[in-house]
Amino acid sequence: MFKIQGSESCCNSSEHVVTPVPGxxxxxxxxxxxxxxxxxxxxxxxxxxxxxxxxxxxxxxxxxxxxxxxxxxxxxxxxxxxxxxxxxxxxxxxxxxxxxxxxxxxxxxxxxxxxxxxxxxxxxxxxxxxxxxxxxxxxxxxxxxxxxxxxxxxxxxxxxxxxxxxxxxxxxxxxxxxxxxxxxxxxxxxxxxxxxxxxxxxxxxxxxxxxxxxxxxxxxxxxTLNLLLYNFPSARNRRHWRWLLIIDHHYQRGPTNTNGNSVMILLQISSFSAHMLLSVDYIIVGSGPGGIIAADRISQAGKSVLLLERGGPSTGETGGTYQANWTKGTNLTKFDVPGLFESMFTDANDFWWCKDITVFAGCLVGGGTSVNGALYWLPSDNDFALSAGWPSQWTNHQQYTSMLKARLPPTDAPSTDGKRYLEQVSTVVANMLIPQGYRNVTINDSPNAKDHVYGYAAYDFIGGQRGGPVASYLRTAKARKNFQLQMYTNVLNVVRNGSQITGVKTNDTSVKDGFFPLNPNGRVILSGGTFGSARLLFRSGIGPTDMINLVKNDPVAGPNLPPSSQWINLPVGYNAYNPSINMVFTHPTVDSYNNWATVFTDPPAADAAQYLKNRSGIMAQASPRLNFWSALGGSDGTTRWLQGTARPGAASITTTLPYNMRRSNLHYNRISVVGIKSRGRIGINAALNGVPLVNPWLNDAGDKSALIQGLKNIISTVPQVSGLQLIMPDNTMTMEQYVAAYDPSTMNSNHWVGSNIIGTSAGQAVVDVNTKVFGTNNLFVVDASIIPTLPYGNPHGHIMSVAEQAAAKILALAGGP
The missing domain is CATH 2.60.40.1210 (Cellobiose dehydrogenase, cytochrome domain)
Structure with a gap:
């Protein structure tokens, strides 16, 4: 809270519990x-x-x-x-x-x-x-x-x-x-x-x-002590729930005041939602897209579900209160307004980012889907193909993708008036792509078309506000009495006896040892993300020995490990995957919206008023405006695909060439290559923070040559578009020099996958075809970490389709509650 330098604020996800203290x-x-x-x-x-x-x-x-x-x-x-x-x-x-x-x-x-x-x-x-x-x-x-x-x-x-x-x-x-x-x-x-x-x-x-x-x-x-409580479950549900109510025996007898008179403790049952679910069928760790969708589908099947989130609320309907001054008086938080996306990376009060992971990761309800640009591409058939690393049991994804689409339809016109705003960049980029043989499509109408196509960016916004799993799957889960979401609860490790998981240990000292138990035959699902779930496995004695030994040497986490004879050696952290690179152009027709620099603190008054009136206008859409794909050859004969995202302006720009920022004539492309061979490794350091150990960026020669060729292809038609200028890389660098000099730390597209890869063999994978961790009876992983390779589009929609299919497979698996 009090500081002399730096940008960290006093708000961040942490431990929040009530326990007896001396006196x-x-x-x-x-x-x-x-x-x-x-x-x-x-x-x-x-x-x-x-x-x-x-x-x-x-x-x-x-x-x-x-x-x-x-x-x-x-x-x-x-x-x-x-x-x-x-x-x-x-x-x-x-x-x-x-x-x-x-x-x-x-x-x-x-x-x-x-x-x-x-x-x-x-x-x-x-x-x-x-x-x-x-x-x-x-x-x-x-x-x-x-x-x-x-x-x-x-x-x-x-x-x-x-x-x-x-x-x-x-x-x-x-x-x-x-x-x-x-x-x-x-x-x-x-x-x-x-x-x-x-x-x-x-x-x-x-x-x-x-x-x-x-x-x-x-x-x-x-x-007098007033105890306020509601939502006590009905008798028919009590098999799912156990409640904890502790009153110190001293107060049951009645304490004395300074005059020696007895003081009565009066318990008044009134109306406050403060209940605790102690023993359940399923404990799900992490309220990102995987955790929310799994929780909704499993509670829908009648199982009792406790969803634990280490962070706090996000959107207004989750209890979030972090607002821009111009949204005061509404229920709109920073996370509700699509146009505030770029400000996620520039706000000094960035409590939503996990502080113990060295790359961007969302620690709040909704996880990354509450802070990202919400680009939403329905997965293609190739995204679940054998060639993409998926087991044959997963290739028939269409029924699950259809379930996702029915619950959360994508839109490429999120403003409630049906209009698109700041679309100059779409026109400019289209004029650059059309001479290269690209064609315009509605991308989610043709998910399998990913070669020389472009189209308007699609989102999972609803009614001009952030939608995603929070405004759909979580909403229905919360209406059920067999579902409980508990925030500010940091799961430290799963508790296991050999292959059997008995519950999870948390920072919640309001329960004995912070332990949340499972019902008989209950199950734990990790949905903490590519870094979070991998770290939980390390802290539970599952993964490579070098990572578990770091946990063992930690004075707090070490004693929670099972004995070394019960450690499970799996390739947790390997196969990490996440590449991207940026280019910046200028064009006199493009309004960069001042690089989105003031959208949170001081947006144009007319735009703010329009959004508040009916959720329309520039603020109803995140910064991306157009996406495009093309197939690339490679020096090794392997086909790779280039994916591009164009937007007017961005949160940060680095270039040596001058451009007129006041006239706002900037636009920006982010380029990713999928289907590549480069892989890295993630893990933890001595402080048990999640870190990349081996960068996954362009460590394969064929990947690098394909990227360079793809970038050259994009800029080949720049001279055909009047007024268009490439300023990053500038005119002093070749594309080879640009890629070679690109800072690896900025290649992070925040689309990490693969650390707990799915497969059929424990030697090659971390989870089996049912997403169960090899060597365990009842521990599962449902999040981006099980995805073997990046899909063609941003993985946002792909993860949700994966979660739909994973929940169905887990429920169908014998031996559960």
């Missing part, structure tokens, strides 16, 4: 903030204890007003082990333009500071709040506790505020193991926090009566 008794309900009572002062808080550092953050508000202004204050507490030199939080979940509060111990006292920042630098001291330290605050040899009243703390300057009536707010916490520079001075400088995260907090339910609040605010103790 506390916790009432545990879920991963979100839950009610608990501080046994020293009798105050009923709502809060969490973050699993990584053991710090409790609690808050309670005065009663909501029936009319007029809502409360502007609350009572809070922080209880922290002394290893935490300072901790802090942002009730709005953001570092920038938000009230920030931090505290630390000094000579037996608590020092606190209020700060405010307008950019990612050390926040300034902010004098608006009035904070009073309450009597039960103290420092001892193991912990320090700060209990305080915070007045004028729900609103702050520049119109910032929290909604104290909200039931889906996402505050942020941060902690540091590095002391502030001058502990006696609240205005001290300090270095960036060493960890941070955020969590769900139902502000609207964390209110008590005026009598209770005023008593506590004046330093009094004792009171």
């Amino acid at each position: 506390h008794s916790a009432l545990v309900l879920s991963q979100a903030a839950a009610p608990y009572v501080d046994s020293e002062n009798g105050i009923s808080f709502w809060g969490i204890t973050d699993a990584a550092h053991g710090v409790t953050y609690g808050h309670v508000f005065p009663p909501l007003a029936t009319s007029g202004a809502q409360p502007t204050e609350y009572i809070g507490e922080i209880v922290a082990p002394v290893a935490n030199k300072w901790v802090g939080f942002s009730m709005s979940g953001s570092m920038i333009s938000s009230l920030l509060i931090a505290a630390w111990p000094n000579n037996g006292n608590i020092v606190f500071t209020t700060r405010y920042a307008t950019s990612n630098v050390l926040p300034d001291v902010y004098t608006g709040p009035v904070i009073t330290t309450l009597p039960s605050s103290h420092v001892n040899s193991t912990h320090w506790k700060w209990v305080y009243r915070c007045q004028n703390c729900t609103t702050w300057k520049n119109g910032g505020s929290i909604d104290v009536n909200s039931t889906s707010s996402v505050p942020a916490w941060c902690a540091s193991t590095i002391a502030v520079d001058n502990p006696a001075n609240p205005a001290t400088t300090m270095v960036q926090h060493t960890d941070f995260g955020f969590y769900f907090f139902p502000f609207g339910t964390a209110h008590v009566s005026a009598a209770l609040y005023n008593n506590w605010a004046a330093g009094g103790t004792g009171g």
Whole structure:
């Protein structure tokens, strides 16, 4: 939260749990903030204890007003082990333009500071709040506790505020193991926090009566605990669900206040969705496209499903709240508006990217489908062919692709008015391709046509908003009582006894050892993505020995490994696949939309207004405008295919040639080659972060020559298009020099596949034809990592078709629940 340099914000997916801490008794309900009572002062808080550092953050508000202004204050507490030199939080979940509060111990006292920042630098001291330290605050040899009243703390300057009536707010916490520079001075400088995260907090339910609040605010103790709960399953479903309700025995007897009088604990069953599913038929890890579709189809079959997501919400319907200022007052988040796609890569508050994977990976509900450009190509027959590495049992994909298309129809005109916007780039690129023999097609009407064709970009947007599996499959799954989505739950490893998986271990310390068990014959499905699922296998003793030994040497993860006699040696991490390269052109007719630089903070007013009115216009479409394909020969006789994406502008440009950015006359192509032989390896480092170990880019001579030829083909007709100029590569480089000098780190198209490849042999593959991990009885993988080669189009649609087929195969497999 507090920092001096860099661009990281205080918001990121992390661990958010409620557990008993010294001097506390916790009432545990879920991963979100839950009610608990501080046994020293009798105050009923709502809060969490973050699993990584053991710090409790609690808050309670005065009663909501029936009319007029809502409360502007609350009572809070922080209880922290002394290893935490300072901790802090942002009730709005953001570092920038938000009230920030931090505290630390000094000579037996608590020092606190209020700060405010307008950019990612050390926040300034902010004098608006009035904070009073309450009597039960103290420092001892193991912990320090700060209990305080915070007045004028729900609103702050520049119109910032929290909604104290909200039931889906996402505050942020941060902690540091590095002391502030001058502990006696609240205005001290300090270095960036060493960890941070955020969590769900139902502000609207964390209110008590005026009598209770005023008593506590004046330093009094004792009171009533309100437990709010709903959606208790009916008797006919109880075989699927087990509920956890823990009340410390001290409170069942009744604690005493400072006057020695007994305090009654009153449990009031009311209306808050805070339930926990403990033992289920299926645990699915990761809410990307594979996990969501598998969860929907399996719960549709009547099985109980727990879907665990390490990150938080995305779109408004999932509880997301991260909005552009121009969308305030709507339910539209950054992830809902298609035109904000390019800003995913330029926003300093990029909490949606996984911070422990060194390439782009989405850690939030929807995974990559909530942050990508949503290009949506229905797979071709060749995408599932034997020649593409698929087992024969998978070649008949049409019925599953048809199921996908029925649930989620593609569109190449996403604006609700049926018009296409910023289409100048489509005309220019088409004029370059037509002389080369390309023809115009509606691409998803002819999925098998992938040679010398071009067409308008197609998406899975719905009604001018981001659609994808979140707005389709997840929506129907959430309506079922046998389905539960739990966010902010980081699965660390599967728990297994030899070949049998018994459940998963998580960061959720609100359950014993963070363990979520399976029902008899239950199954676990990993859907954490190409990097995430591979790492989970390593941490579960499955994969190459060098990777498992890195886990073994980790002081936290190592003890969770099964004995080495139960390790399963599979080629996890190999066969990684992901190539692309960029070219930049200019043309006087093309509007680059200022390279999308201000679409989040300050888009053209007319465009923003048009979108808000009826979900039409430029903001109803992501930046890609046209796609094209052609077959390429190779020096080795192998056919490869070039796929291109053209868009007006892009998030970043590198060129030595001048171009008129003010006149916005730029357009950009991304070129990928599929059907190639180059492969790499991914894995983990000593910190257990997901990393590429061997880059998969152009390590085959035939691949490289095919790419160079394909690029030369594209630019061969540039002179035939009046006003068209190639500026990257510029006129000082040959295409061979350009490819040779291309930075490998920028060849990442974010389309990683293949780390847990499907096949018929454990020596050559990680999962079998039913997506079950070789050597296990009940562990499966359903995500991009099982795909043997990249499909012809962006893999977005291909992954979803794979998930449809995988779910059917898993359900049909004998021995399940």
